[in-house]
Amino acid sequence: MRASSLSEADRVYDCSDEVLITDRVVSQPEFDQFCIELTRFARSLGEYAEDDLWRSFLGKLRRYRFDLCASLLPFNHPVIYSGETMQALRRDLRRCEMGFPDFAAPARALVEQAAVVAQLEAEPLIDILTTLDIAGELAQTALLLKETRLISPVEEELRPYVAPGQIEVINASRLRGGRCYQQVIVVGPSYWFRDHVFSAPRASTIDIVRYGWVRDRSGIEPVFAGSIGARTVSWSSIRSAFAESGGNEATDADRSLAEELHPRVDADQVVERALRGSRENGNPADRVDARLVLLDGDEAVFLDASEGVTTYVIDLEADPESRVRRVGLEGIEPDMFVILRKYGSGDYIVTEADRIMGQETARYREVQSLWKSRLRKAVMESSLSNVCTRLRGLGSGIANEGNVRNWMSERNIRTYFYEDFAAIMRLVGFEDRSMEFWAMMGRIDSAHRRAAFRISKLLLEQVTNCDLHELERLGRMDFELPSAVGGVLTAYRVEDVSSEMAQVSRTRINRTFPVGDSLWPG
């Protein structure tokens, strides 16, 4: 959302003019040592690091390291570290020791180091804030985090130390509009954040606070080669006053690159992992084409990619009248918010459509389910291509594998043309009731349209009345519709959409799941 007044725009240009960026390097010897050893160890594993055993083991350690760097929370903060984490780590360790005895000793040493770090009584975030000159006025200082899931724990951590509203904990999307601060404290290396945080600053003072064992850049190059007005945005680096020099200084080779630390999410790899083991099993006729959508907060969801299937999105960059709309999967883009049911799976439009159809629902749905199950059975007993050929022989003009898969899907109601529907009815033994069933499916279709219209209206009202800055800041938000309609719906920010199509069981569609350690590839 861009600046909405000339004075807001003025302030944005003033920030670009005045900005002073300082790179503040902090240190904690035991943690630094642990991080360096983790990097060394992962490199020493070479190709073995790709093994599932090591991926799981390293993933947990890397996540612990990343969360500490990305939040500066205490080393044993319950959101980052718990007894269960350590137990799971020790279980992984035992498996690794059996499979890779040569690496057992350094792996065990790493786990012990992690345990030592977790015992440290330090509060890095509070320490750094005390060294910075924080503005006394309300809402003039922002603490910028890479991960929205860490915003709430950090806010809780700050609560005893700062006045309410004195420091706003934000993610980078908050720095895209007209809102400007006196000071932005960036937690983590600059590489983790898009260039605009520094090249189109929303504060006159920016402090980058990062651990010294992470290698970072010292400026941002101009966007266009040979452009007019180009200037390199650069910053000086200073060691924080409370930084202690560890006994084991890292060399450049030991330091991790900031981009290595940040989990580069490979959506296709997440798909591969999520579906591992399920491909060989299950009914092929029960699968639908889907794509994985990665969501803010380490979650993901498979969305149906069948033709005509749409999902509600909130697009904060769109005109108000089209801010809430239904789009096909190809229209879903990063930074949009997809709206899903908070509890359970299923399509909220179906629930509302059923309510609209009233007492006829059961009969219509039974018929819908009946002919689809018979069509699926026909596919299972022969093959998709065989069914396509037979349908074409029975009068269908457009029967192909994609369309037949779509017609089998519960989310599809009926065919577009009656001739295709009649061919299916002939195939599944309902030829004499073809017209009757076509009319029933028409009523379901009509109820779905009415349901979609009603939900759009309700959602638009909710979105219009909600605090969109909070949605932007937290990356997700619940919308409570009347329970008869859909109950609680959640808007999740989209991080990425997988490029590969996957065949996914119907039961997994629209159901969010944690991505977990897959984000930290070995």
Add this chain to the structure above:
Amino acid sequence: METVARNLYCSSGVTTRPVPHWANFYLALGSLVARRADARTQCVVGLAIPTRAYAAVLTATGVVTTRSRIPTRPVRAAEYFEWLCELPIDTPVTVRRANKIWKGLLCGCRTSSSGDLIGVQQQSNLTCWFPPKSSLNIQVTPENIRKLPKKQKGRPVVAVAELAEQNRFVSHLLPEGSDWQEFTTYSRLDCALLGTMSLLREEARETTFGAKSPNGDLVEGTLQDVLRVREFAGANQNYRSQVFSVTNRKLPGTAGGLRPAVAVFDGAAGFLKWREDLRKSDWIVLLDRTERYFDDAVAVLHEEYINRVDGDGLEAPGHVPPGVELISFEEARG
């Protein structure tokens, strides 16, 4: 152009101040591109900016005010008559006659014993024929006229004094050499803006600016008064620019099938989507560093840069504001 920059003020209704430097920069940039006269090449100006707020509407204002010096139609009646004769049959027009304005459709030319005539069908059963000397009373209209009524009464012509009162802001803002009466009476697509309709509407219509009259009074108005965006004005209003929403699936045809002299892309989305449709126009591409497709659009601009023709591009219009980077080059016309 200098008149606009010098005479445009931010007005809050209570206080008045000259527009800030960054705003002047965008006005000057639009003016610079509009002044460019090389029809053989297409001018491309790409900018990385810290916020898109007001950048597009100010740039377009620079374009429109500068191009206001260029008459919309031939000044001499004979030339104008020939120009009208070349327009397609059924082109919607208005005819000014007896202090009234009548709708009509062009229906071609013919030669009579008294000379050449151009016909305008004014009612389903009435076609009037005009000699060259009266052709200046015929004006092409943006109104979409498909069918004429059986009878029309005509609407009264707005008196010049009333028109002047309505357009005081514009008249003080246009540069020397512009005819404010022609500017407010005749349509031409000088500038297309491609961006988010609601934001552009708000910036063009809801923000009050001021212009000083020769005696020092401040006359308030909005940039819409100058931009005359077709989509933000009434159906029968004359226009100088059009806005296209980036959420449209395809780019609608521009009014009258004309190509805009300058296309101002307000953000990456419109540029990535529709640049190929606007190859005949000069481009000003405003890329907000914070927006979703910034990197993609920069990559496309770099590809365009590789295809540039020899030439230095435009000089920056004065001091480039902080946070703004500008690249300028020329390409062969599409």
